[in-house]
Amino acid sequence: MKYPLILGFGIVALDVVVWRLRVPPNELIRLFIRLTLFSALSAVLFSSGLNPFTQAPDAAAPELHWLGQIVEIIWWLMGARLLTLSLDTLLLPSTWRKQRLFSDVFGAVVFLAAVVAALGFVLALPVRGLVATSGALAIVLGLAIQSTLSDVFAGIVLNTTEPYSVGDWVMIDDVEGRVVEMNWRATHLLTGQGNTLIVPNAVASKGKISNNSRPANVHGLSLVLEIAPEARPRTVLEALRRALTGCDIILNAPAPYAHMKRTTVNSVQYEVVAFVDNMDKKLAASNELFDLCYRHLASSAIPMRALGVPAPVESTHDAKEALLKRVSLFESLTGDEVKRLATRLSRHEYQEHQVISAPDTVPDSLSIVASGVLSVKFTEPSGEREIARVGPGEAFGEAGLLAGLPMRVSVSTLTPSVLYQLGKEDMTAFLKDHPEVARQMCQLLASRQDRLGKLTTPIPEDHETHQSIFQWLVGKVWHQHSLHDEPHGPSSRQ
Incomplete structure (x- = not known):
């Protein structure tokens, strides 16, 4: 064969192009192309007398001799790499491939064997003495990097036993996060704060591991x-x-x-x-x-207590006042206003699975949940769908009471419940004395228009284009409750 060295280096260059440019994109096809190129390189070398198991010929021509030595060494390294890739692509499970530990360790061993073989066969160096020297050197290096070796062997144990894999949510001792990478040294966790935490494999193998992803979906x-x-x-x-x-x-x-x-x-x-x-x-x-x-x-009038702290001195509070203070609709009220409004609340008890409000009705009272759980359901062509659950401190019916907007959902109890209700007449009397409170409630309702769209009919578009939702709500409240002062424009409380 003429010019075997040129042909051999050309095949090597083509393999480098396939490797570096990753063409074709399919990994399996790319591997078979590289194996074909390696077979072609082997055929060129063996047919031209460049046997990788012996020194290169042409000792009389030093340039050709050294070029032959180089291409034979490349043959050994290329074969080691393709052997590693073949094992990684064709034999290893997909989970092991993601973790990269076995492929990295196996690749290192194969490359070391290829280097020793190239030194012994191609360069004809005394491998026995080299192995003996490298053994002593390995002992020295092993003592110097024993913590790293501990991580490597711990990683092998973790990959073999598979207590977790990439993508699992785990807790290692007191550290919790999602496994994003497993390599020969450490496990990389993505914590709930968005930070990457690196746990050495030796630490992970000795710690308590709680895998929150097994069983799945629980x-x-x-x-x-x-x-x-x-x-x-x-x-x-x-x-x-x-x-x-x-x-x-x-x-x-x-x-x-x-x-x-x-x-x-x-x-x-x-x-x-x-x-x-x-x-x-x-x-x-x-x-x-x-x-x-x-x-x-x-x-249920049960106070929570800080860990290990003695009970505080008990103070008496009116239950209705305490309930009103937990309702976001009345957050702007002063203590005196809350006390006055609390006297107008009426108590109502409901049994389990009792309907409180039907769809397409305008509530004539504001209902505040004191205890129990309520279900809010929306009727669709396919049937009823639960969109929310209401608990203590939450209110419903405020849009109907304030602005006369109908609800398009049904509200029923899931457990025995106690509700406090504020009727329209009581609300009207309160708002006449405190019109600024009405404005603040309208402002709160306007800011919660997304919730209004879910729990009531959408706000009509019959108001003027220059009129805001807040102004439209204020007008509706003033008309609904026959308030006498000027409804337009902002007001401030002293």
């Missing part, structure tokens, strides 16, 4: 609450069960539950356990569930 969360020991456990557990019922983010199966966990000197600890189907919902579900527990406990 992830638990728990809240520990400290309650005053004077509170009756049955009352506390019923309030916590109502809180679990009111949280529509959590799963119904496995069933959530609440139980008494332990007692301390100053309090009794209760644990609330629930489950979600996606780890991304865990934070939102925990926050919502804690808020619901707080509200349902408050509706």
Whole structure:
């Protein structure tokens, strides 16, 4: 064969082009092309007398001799790389390929063997002495990098036993995050704060590992609450069960539950356990569930207590006033206004699964939930669909009472409930004495127009184009309640 060196280096250059430019894009096809090029290089070398298992000929021509040595060494390294790629692409499971540990370790071993073989066969160096020297050097290096070697072998154990894989949500000791990478040294976690945390494999193999992604689509969360020991456990557990019922983010199966966990000197600890189907919902579900527990406990007159802190001195508060202060609609009221409005509230009790408000009706009163869980449902052509659950401290019917807007949803109880209602006449009498409160309520309703679109009919477009939603609501309230002062323009409270 003429010019074998030129042909051999040409094949090597073509392989480099396929490798660096990643053409074609398909990994398997690219591997077979490179294997074909390696076979062609082997045929060129063996047919021209350039045997990679012996020194290159043409010792009389040093330039040709060294070029032959180089192409034979390239043959060994190229074969080592293709052997690693073949194992990685054709034999290793997909999960092992993502973790890269086995392919990296195997590639390092194969490359080391290829280098030793090239030194022994192509360059005819004394491999035995080199191996003996490298063994002593390996001992010295092993002592110097023993922590790194510990991570490597721990990584092999983790990849073999597979307590977690890339994409899983795990907790390693007290660190929680999603596994984004596993390599020969460490596991990379993406934490809930968006930071990357690197856990050495030696630490992970010795720590407690909790895999929140197994079994799939079921992830638990728990809240520990400290309650005053004077509170009756049955009352506390019923309030916590109502809180679990009111949280529509959590799963119904496995069933959530609440139980008494332990007692301390100053309090009794209760644990609330629930489950979600996606780890991304865990934070939102925990926050919502804690808020619901707080509200349902408050509706049962059960105070929560800071961990290990003695009970504060009890002070008496009117239940109606305390309820009004928790309603966002009345956040702007002063203490005297809250006290006056509380005297106009009437108490109503409802049994389980009782309809409180039907669709397309204009509520004649504002309903404030004192205890219990209510379901808000919207009727579609395919049937009823629950869009929200209402708990203590939440109100509904305010748009109908203030502006005469009808509701297009139905509201019914899921548990026995207690509601306080404020009728139209009482609201009108209150607003006549406090018209500035009406403006602030209209401003709040205007800012919550997204919720108005869900819980009531959309605001009509019959107002003038230059008129804002707030101005339109103010006009409707003034007309609805026959208020006498000027409804337009902003006002400030002294």
